[in-house]
Amino acid sequence: MTHIARINPIENVSRRFVLKGVVAAGAFVMAASALPGRALAAYATGAGEMPGGTVNNPHIFIAIDPNGLVTIVAHRSEMGTGVRTSLPLVVAEEMDADWNHVHVVQAPGDEARYGNQDTDGSRSLRHFLQPMQQCGAAMRMMLEAAAAKQWGVDVATVKAANHEVVHSASGRRAGYGELATAASAMPVPAPDALKLKDPATYRYLGKGTVSIVDLFDITTGRATYGIDARVPGMKYAVVARPPVVGGKLVSFDPKDALAVAGVERVEVVQAWPWPSKFMPLGGVAVIARNTGAAIMGRDALKIVWDDGPNKSYDSDLYRKAMQETAGKPGNVVRNEGDAEAALKSAARVVTAEYYLPHLAHASMEPPTATAHFVDGKCEVWAPLQSPGGTREDIAKTLGIPDKDVKVNVTLLGGGFGRKSKWDYALEAALLSKTIGAPVQVTWTREDDIQHDFYHTVSCERIDAGLDANGKVVAWRHRTVAPSIGSTFGPDPKHEQSFELGMGVVDVPFAIPNLRCENGEAAAHARIGWFRSVSNIPHAFAVQSMVAEIAHALGRDPKDVLIEMIGPDRKIDLSKSVEKFWNYGDPVSTYPIDTARLKHVAELAAKQAGWGKTLPKGQGMGIAAHRSFLSYVATVVQVAVDEKGNLTVPRVDTAIDCGYFVNPERIASQIEGAAIMGMSLAKYGEITFKNGRAQQGNFDTFQVARINDGPIATHVHIVPNSNDVPSSGVGEPGVPPFAPALCNAIFAATGKRLRNMPIGDQLST
């Protein structure tokens, strides 16, 4: 049984943490504990600590039509991971439905009904595999019970199989449609009475033979994303927002904007002071008959802004300040042995400093939302990773009860964490109320890149002490980065436990003297989680450093990596690290398992042909990192020509994510993670001058294109039986890529790249 204690909001696994934790804690506990048939987990997860917890009631998730069509509800958001297919597939498998007669419908935001809907943190399968299995098993047993009752036979003598129930002794059979009404009247079996299928009989799970449910619609242009929402009588709007976060509107002149053909109104959008979680930045909206006219109208607006307290934010100066901070002791966040003394007495010390800049999410579908406020009620259609939280905040902001807000979740044209922050939905809701008509707010690409909740910027310094035998005896990691906590309230000016737990304090090395420190860094931009979050800078530093140590020792980097991870063991830092962050899940279920980490490193290396002789100008690099409770290792092979042109002919990534449902989608996530890793390593950088983001579109904020490679990513999934708890897939592929790439570049060229992005560093 999962527990439902409300934890300190800033540490909460939920990326909605502050508001939910502070305001809605009581309401949540009531809702979660009062739900009938709550998931009784075979292994404990942290799902119960999430807003809404879990629900495993088949009546909520499954409907069977008398014609046999089975409708299954997808309550998590689809942004490309395949979850809208994978979780319903779990239900279908367990209830023995025929997938060809299954229809998937998307749940609106309603966490009291469906359980948690925060589709982030690589949590959907991890937290909902078991409840969905329970849903499906309950429905199967209800169908069997209905058939047995109808035929007057012992329920033990009937069996569900492929969309029908069969009584083999008599040869009687009844389709799910025929049994639908009777089955729905049967009592829902208690969780401890549920019998799950024997995995040996699975038809869908683990096979990778089912394509995503939206495939045909995507390839024909019929799939509906947020930007495609259409409501009769709707208007189209864009908003001019303060160019510096914390800035304010002073005055504006709408005359020229209103003179643009197609522009109908110009209205103020309410602003909230920074920081205020996901509340709108405010500004001036231009409302038109189409988005093109609205953009032209906005171009013609004359606005005076007060830039506020962040107007001097300069990312070059900030970088220097961070580097100074990393050169000095910071707050000690993990300490074993005596790293200072061991560094002093070490035969040799390897020191390096790494820098990773701000990143923008740049999902291909920018933030957009459509809202219709009428008769005191509000309906919203939007691409949202957190429709439950969106609904609550719209209700609060408009001063209406939750029940009068309906949040429809469309497909998401990418999310990467940006669409966990629903400021754009609030803008649409406020604007619809202002103009008394349905309205779609679309962010242009420039809006998206210049007003993002940016990935943090960080400076990482590591000092490693080696003894006379070349053994690593001291490790001191100083991390400096503005915290996501700064978006939610007074700036903590230090990384929070959930950020430090993503690759700093959880470093899995067997080093006797190990010290992690965190220096101060105040935020001057909106900082938010970006796919794999703080693992990006932390894994980059740690996994680059392993290769630097190997180079210092003249040894093979993979051998040194394996040696540094050390003996097979399960590490529990919950006693030695204050507020140790294990992705919100219990260490008892998800310990740090060094054997699994070493295994993926060996597997990736073997598949890549690690150690083979490569032509001049080519090299291989490796990195292995545990994140989101999964173990991932990547080997990148690069070729760098005399001019410094970088190509990546091959990538091998091994992932151990516990028991898995859809290996085909795991492969696609890992292939995509390599591209996203390539984007951030090669190009990714948002800089600030005078408080303003200097990039605006895909010319200045470049991302990897098809000709950037990698040309081929090979994905190797570690098979696991279903008693190995499922762990994350969407995010953990990203962190190892950039360090493996830069380690490969070093092997190929002898150039050690410590500052991201690579940019033109190879050609100069």
Added chain:
Amino acid sequence: MIKLRVNGQEHSYDGNPSVPLLWVLRDEFGLTGTKFGCGAALCGACTVHLDGQAVRSCGMVVSDAAGHEIVTIEGLHPKGEHPVQKAWRQVNVPQCGYCQAGQIMQAAALLAQTPKPSDAEINDAMAGNICRCGCYQRIAAAVRLASTGV
């Protein structure tokens, strides 16, 4: 009044003649399969065919599209069975899927002109289309598959 021929049908638009074709297709004609990604012809999400050529509809003023034959993803094939669409499904290309209409239109235009493209020609032709999910490896595979018969 601007008259446009889209997917074989006549449409008319009486609004601002200077807005990009993209927004007229999407917001005025309800053809939402064509996507907005950048507004600056940098990402290819808005790719349509104009007289058989792939063009970025975000970079073309609507009045300039009058008199031309425009095809959007909705009109590529009546049943969605253009070889490129079939190949895309066979290879399971999409993740989020948002950019895929533009990718498919770009690939269809490539194959209409170059039925058997080399890997380098595929890369060149598709390099203007960004996929942030990173489906490139499968995009290349699907174009190859479509070019060899699917």
